[in-house]
Amino acid sequence: GEDVEQSLFLSVREGDSSVINCTYTDSSSTYLYWYKQEPGAGLQLLTYIFSNMDMKQDQRLTVLLNKKDKHLSLRIADTQTGDSAIYFCAPRAGSYIPTFGRGTSLIVHP
Amino acid sequence: DVKVTQSSRYLVKRTGEKVFLECVQDMDHENMFWYRQDPGLGLRLIYFSYDVKMKEKGDIPEGYSVSREKKERFSLILESASTSQTSMYLCASSLEILAGNEQYFGPGTRLTVT
Numbered sequence: 001g002e003d004v005e006q007s008l009f010l011s012v013r014e015g016d017s018s019v020i021n022c023t024y025t026d027s028s029s030t031y032l033y034w035y036k037q038e039p040g041a042g043l044q045l046l047t048y049i050f051s052n053m054d055m056k057q058d059q060r061l062t063v064l065l066n067k068k069d070k071h072l073s074l075r076i077a078d079t080q081t082g083d084s085a086i087y088f089c090a091p092r093a094g095s096y097i098p099t100f101g102r103g104t105s106l107i108v109h110p
Numbered sequence: 111d112v113k114v115t116q117s118s119r120y121l122v123k124r125t126g127e128k129v130f131l132e133c134v135q136d137m138d139h140e141n142m143f144w145y146r147q148d149p150g151l152g153l154r155l156i157y158f159s160y161d162v163k164m165k166e167k168g169d170i171p172e173g174y175s176v177s178r179e180k181k182e183r184f185s186l187i188l189e190s191a192s193t194s195q196t197s198m199y200l201c202a203s204s205l206e207i208l209a210g211n212e213q214y215f216g217p218g219t220r221l222t223v224t
Binding site: 001008033035040041042043044045048088097098100101102103 | 143152154158213215217218
């Protein structure tokens with residue numbers, strides 16, 4: 001099965017950019033999702049990218065995909081305290097069900 | 111808006127009890143999923159269902175069973191709860207898997223087995 005790796009914690013100052021990285025193993029991954037989990041809540045889809053794209057931008061969010069290295073990143077510009085959450089990388093390959101990483105806890109401090 | 115609801119936010123059960131976790135979605139989704147979430151381990155798939163009365167094992171099905179008698183409802187059953195099953199349980203639903211549709215998650219049930 002697919003293995004997905006993310007660092008567990010990231011701490012940034014309010015107003016700075018945050019970059020959350022993810023590596024995966026299955027090169028046939030077609031959809032690559034980023035989900036956000038706020039405290040006490042379920043997961044919500046934040047954004048996603050198709051495997052035929054290198055980059056996708058959506059307001060403060062930028063997703064970069066390096067298929068050769070099987071590396072996915074999520075950049076949040078002008079990070080706010082409301083961005084504090086757990087972020088999950090979830091590539092989807094042949095099984096048609098996403099495999100979730102362990103999640104990166106983003107801590108934003110003033 | 112899609113809504114996925116779970117019967118309880120918090121549940122405390124004793125070792126050996128039979129436990130039912132209920133999940134209901136209101137958007138006529140074909141697929142439903144049960145995950146458990148543990149700190150440092152992320153989400154692990156327990157079971158999923160792509161149609162009424164159909165079920166497939168996920169990565170960690172041992173000690174669990176499921177039931178899907180109606181399209182909107184997917185139940186997770188712990189036949190004999192153990193302390194190792196203390197966890198956060200998340201239900202999700204989605205449209206047809208092949209279309210790459212996103213999953214919609216419920217708020218979770220935090221189960222404590224004592």
